[in-house]
Amino acid sequence: MLKNYLKTAFRSLWRNKRYAFLNITGLSLGITVCLVIYVIIQYEQGFDMFHTKKDRIYRVLTVSPGENGKTNYSQAIPFPVPTTLPNDFPEFEQVAGIIQTGKRLVTLEDGHGNIQKKFKPLVYFLPPSFFNIFDYKWLAGNKATALNDPNSTVLARSTAEKYFGDWHKAIGQVIKLDQHFDLTVTGILDDPPKNTEFQFEMVATYALLKINEIKDWVTIDDVHNCYVLVRPGQDIAKINRRLIAFSQKYKDPKNKATHMLQPLAGVHSDKRTANFIGRVVPPERISMLWMIAGFILLIACVNFINLATAQAVNRAREIGVRKVLGSNRWQLKIQFLSETAMLVLTSLLLAVLLALCGLPFISRVMDLPLGPGMLATYDVYAILLLIFLTVTLLAGFYPSIVVSAFNPINALKSKIAASKRNGGISLRRSLVVIQFVIAQALIIGTLIILQQMNYFNKQSMGFTRDAIVNVPFRNDSAGNAKIPYLRDQLQHIKGIQEVSFSAEAPSNDGNWWTGFKFDHQTEDVNFAAVTRWVDYNFLNTYDIRLVAGRNLTRTDSVREFLVNETLVQKLGLKPADVLNKDMDVWDGRIKGPIVGVVKDFAAGTLKEAVAPVFMSNIKRRFGSVGVRLAAGADAKASLKAIEKLWSDNFPEQIFEYQFLDERIAAYYKEERQLAHLYEIFAGIAIFLSCLGLYGLASFMAVQRVKEVGVRKVLGATPAHIVYLFSKEFILLIGIAFIIATPLVWYFMHNWLNNFVNRVDINWGVFVAGGMAAVVIALITVSSQAIRAAMMNPVNSLKAD
Incomplete structure (x- = not known):
């Protein structure tokens, strides 16, 4: 019996190849999107979940x-915290301070001090306790003792192989960090997994930086974090209350900053804070991806139902014959469910192939290590089985009921009851509306995301970012001596207009915040400010405007400060009021008068509010030179000349550079990737919706053959026939637009609220999205409408 059902189903699908092709195409695309989104979600939610003690x-x-009652959360902590916590919290089994300042210069020398190799690995400064908290595979060395000596280091396997050929040969070798520290390789770690926040290529000791000597409880730096391993059975809420008392115990009473614990899972998902890899994926984004997966699969299923019911009506005579020959309703239902199962199974197999082919593309778009192996899991198999059963039952159930209910006499005469036909069409119209609600929502949402990305790219940040190149240089006494x-x-290189030495560019995605005393006060002010160590030409190079006072002097022997407007406002003063008032940073180690107030500029990203900033001319902290190229300059020639200058003066350094506008664009990489992903999904959604329209238009064209013939005999033109078919679909899309508009506005308004600097949602994007859906739908429907309009009316009137 089953064999007969399958054989009959196969023959039926083969006779209706176009119908089968449309159904398989739509459904396979919907399932492919689900698989790809599932792989993305599994990757994002799996960050650092491989550690055995992750729950502690x-x-x-x-x-x-x-401001305004808002609470700020930061992963940055004062430097004394990691060394002080163990004494005050016996609940902590392990405490680890962590510093990651980016890629650092490492050189290999021969026995005579000559550099053999030089490279820049990503260096983490970690204490031995770090490896008692986190699980990383050791290939050589003892995790309990490898970092006991401050002058020891541990390399990742790929780093050791890259510079020693064989990682076994790296053990015992001496390398030099930052041309200053001689470090002995005491261990080799397997390369960390891609889904961990700690992508170390080299590990140096936390003790090497002598953090324990810093007693400043005010200054915090985004690169300095602290992790703890809590003993089993502890009350985290109670510990958080004690951390408030801990803060009050060691900090100045005016310093209102406290501390709290964040679960490991929150490091990658809590949008209130950042992390070392610069990517946070909040739960809202995961929910949105799940919604998109569900909606696109829903569109595919709606297509399936539309096409299946339309095809069922066209198979009226076949149903009539089957009923006359003795088939009952249950057998007809099984027959149509068998056909549905074959279509779904074929779609599943095709979807897996499409997902395997599509993952590398999505991997490049999202810059995620998504591989085919991520589909070969029991979870994916379970999802495929669930999709097969659900879609087969849901998408096949309604058509089977419609078909099995046909009256055999009317079916043999191809006269299905008008009420049933109209009822079926009404359901299909409703399903088309649902499809286009989803499709238009994705289109309009994507347009708003693109508008926000364009805003980030073009909005003024308070300084010039075009034609500026930042080049790092040696930050020590030898390097500082060469600055003049x-x-x-x-300045003598052709094409260079301005030059400025500083610690960094005006905008940075990781800032150093510190407290300060103002106007001879005995206590720090009640807020921290972003520090910028700059020279006298910083303002000219980056085109930052003064609003009061003057610029810094050319000499660095006189200590002076510049502050921005926000810092002045937070002091409750006006720009003129702060001029010539003293600033004191780090308890008198750096102090001098405020000589100028500059216009606000974005010290971070445009996602955030403008921060209070002070700048001072501390030459020993300079580590970068900003070069502003003249308009029309040959950038390649200028960079080549800079490289030669650097090679002559810093032969041990690796010459690097970065255009400032490219660096700033990288701040919004996540949002740009999200926009690309939504573009893809919106395109798939509109394509699937058009498949549904095509199927419905085909059905209507068949059902209204005689009507079209009569209209043509009575003088209707082809244009009138096309209008007759199209107006109904435009009405459906209009209804979908009315439903989609408030939904999109609500969700996108909430998304835009994540940014301090944001675009306003305007009606132009809604009109553009709605018009795009109308045009695409008309193109889809017109093929069938024109086909019906061009038929010979004589043949149409002869049709059964």
Whole structure:
């Protein structure tokens, strides 16, 4: 019996190849999207979940009051916290301070001090306790002792193989970090998995930086974090209350910043804070991806139902014959469910192939390590089985009921009851509306995301970012001594307009926040500010405007400060009021008068509010030179000249550079990737919706053959016939637009609220999205409408 059902189903599908092709195409695309989204979600939610003690690992956050009652959360902590916590919290089994300052210069020398190799690995400064908290595979060395000596280091396997050929040969070798520290390789770690926040290529000791000597409880730096391993059975809420008392115990009473614990899972998902890899995927984004997967699969299923019911009506005579020959309703239902199962199974197999082919593309778009192996899991198999059963039952159930209910006499005469026909069409119209609600929502949402990305790219940040190149240089006494010579040589290079030495560019995605005393006060002010160490030409190079006072002097022997407008406002003063008032940073180690107030500029990203900033001319902290190229300059020639200058003066360094506008664009990489992903999904959604329209238009064209013939005999033109078919679909799309508009506005308004600087939602994007859906739908429907309009009316009137 089953064999007969399958054989009959196969023959039926083969006779209706176009119908089968449309159904398989739509359904396979919908399932492919589900598989790809599932793989993305599994990757994002799996960050650092491989650690055996993950449920007891927490990150220490700094919590401080913000403006308008808002609370600010930061992963940065004061430097004394990791060394002080163990004494005050016996609940912590392990405590690990972590510093990651990016890629650092490492050189290999021969026995005579000559550099053999030089490279820049990503360096983490970690204590031995780190490896008692987190699980990383050791290939060589003892995790308990490998980092006991401050002058020891541990390399990742790929780093050791890259520079020693064989990682076994790296053990015992001496390498030099930052041309200053001689470190002995005492261990080799297997390369960390891609789904961990700690993508170390080299590990140096936390003790090497002598953090325990810093007693400043105010200054925090985004690169300095702290993790703890909590003993089993502890009350986290109670520990958080004690952390408040801990903060009050060691900090100045005016410093309202406290601390709290954040679960390890929150490091990758809590949008209130950042992390070392610069990617946070909040639960809202995961929910949105699930919704998109569900909606696109729903569109595919709606297509399936539309096409199946339309095809069922066209098979009226076949149903009539089957009923006359003795088939009952149950057998007809099984027959149509068998056909549905064959279509779904074929779609599943095709979807897996499409997902395997599509994952590398999505991997490039999202910059995620998504591989085919991520589909070969029991979870994916279970999802495929669930989709097969659900879609087969849901998508096949309604058509089977419609078909099995046909009256055999009317079916043999191809006269299905008008009420049933109209009822079926009404259901299909409703399903088309649902499809286009989803499709238009995705289109309009994507347009709003693109508008926000365009805003980030074009909005002024308070300084010039075009034609500026940042080049790192040696940050030590030898490098600082060469600054006057380098400045002179750079200014003589053709195409260079301005030169400025500083610690970093005006905008940075990781900032150093510190407290300060103002106007001889004995206590720090009640807020921290972003520090910028700059020279006298910083304002000219980056085109930052003064609003009061003057610029810094050319000499660095006189200590002076510049502040921005926000810092002045937070002091409750006007720009003129702060001029010539003293600033004191780090208890008198750096102090001098405020000589100027600059216009606000974005020290971070445009996602955030403008931060209070102070700048001072501390030459020993300079580590970058900003070069502004003249309009029309040959950038390649200028960079080549800079590289030669650097090679002559810093032969041990690796010459690197980065255009400032490219660096700033990288701040919004996640949002740009999200926009690309939504573009893809919106395109798939509109394509699937058009498949449904095509099927419905085909059905209507068959059902209204005689009507079209009569209209043509009575004088209707082809244009009138096309209009007759199209107006109904435009009405459906209009209804979908009315439903989609408030939904899109609500969700996108909430998304835009994540940014301090944001675009306003305007009606133009809704009109553009709606018009795009109408045009695409008309193109889809017109093929069938024109086909019906061009038929010979004589043949149409002869049709059964």
